[in-house]
Amino acid sequence: MNERILEHDNQVVRRFFALDTQTYRGGALNQKTKELLGLVASLVLRCDDCISYHLAQCREAGVDRDEFFEAFSVGLVVGGSIVIPHLRRAVDFLDRLETMPA
Structure with missing residues (x-):
């Protein structure tokens, strides 16, 4: 779907997508750490699509x-029982991911 979205000539959308891509590249924090941070933030924000995306990443x-x-525990403590x-659903998706070839 990203390709379809980016087919449209909209600089705001393109720049936001580029910023997102650059944010998760390794730097002072490696990519693995940044994706775990994204996962925790997604848990706290209660965005199932985002959680699934970051689980896969x-x-x-x-x-x-x-x-x-350990990341789930941080999200749970920060977000509370509503998480x-x-x-x-995250653990269910993780279970399914683990049965897929890497």
């Missing part, structure tokens, strides 16, 4: 199950 960056659960339904 984290997996590609080499995050293991123990690291995922629990999103955490359930």
Whole structure:
């Protein structure tokens, strides 16, 4: 879908997408850490689409199950019990990701 969105000649949209891409590149913080930060922020904001996206990106960056659960615990503590339904869906999606070839 990103390609379809970017087909339209809109500089604001293109620049925002470019900023997003640049933000998650390694720098003082490596890509793995930045994706974990994105995952925690998505949990706290309760955005299931964002959570799924960052779970997949984290997996590609080499995050293991123990690291995922530590990140989940941070999101839960910061976001509170309202995060629990999103955490359930996150673990379900993670389970499905882990059965797919890397």
